[in-house]
Amino acid sequence: MTTNTKAGHTVLLAKDLADETATAAVAAKLAAAVRAPVFIALAGDLGAGKTAFARAFIRALPGTRDDEDVPSPTFTLVQTYESAKGPVWHFDLYRIDHSSELQELGWDEAIGEGICLVEWPEKAGTALPPTRIEVALEMGAAPEARRLTITAFGNTLDDIEDKPLG
DSSP: OEEETTTTEEEEEEEEEOSHHHHHHHHHHHHHHBOSSEEEEEEOOTTSSHHHHHHHHHHHSTTSOTTOOOOOOTTTSEEEEEETTEEEEEEEOTTOSSGGGGGGGTHHHHHHHSEEEEESGGGGGGGSOSSEEEEEEEEOSSTTOEEEEEEEETTGGGGBOSOOOO
């Protein structure tokens, strides 16, 4: 674990992943480790695997099925699920034009009560909470490979049980 106290963040995991199965395994470990309420920002370019990560994370939560239908919220902007850890809000902010639109999506309620998974978090602007987990996905050397970095910002470490992510 790498800590940068000046910037207020801790790198929890930096890892090369061979394929979507390896990405899903890390998502499942993170799902097991977090406690609600928690905000998880999913950062990366188009096709980097944000939705695949979110889908695996949601399916791995206790109280959900591993075959749970988890569509991309690209057009609906938000999908909600129930889990044993509380409500799950999966946002895709790609299509919003301004952070003021977040209120119409139930943003404040979601942040305060459950697990938030947010694709394209940079679109949230100043509404992005300072205490959060960021999962950054980048394309890897091979077509299916990814580079994943999980970083905790603020006091988010309080929301992660002592379980290895790697």
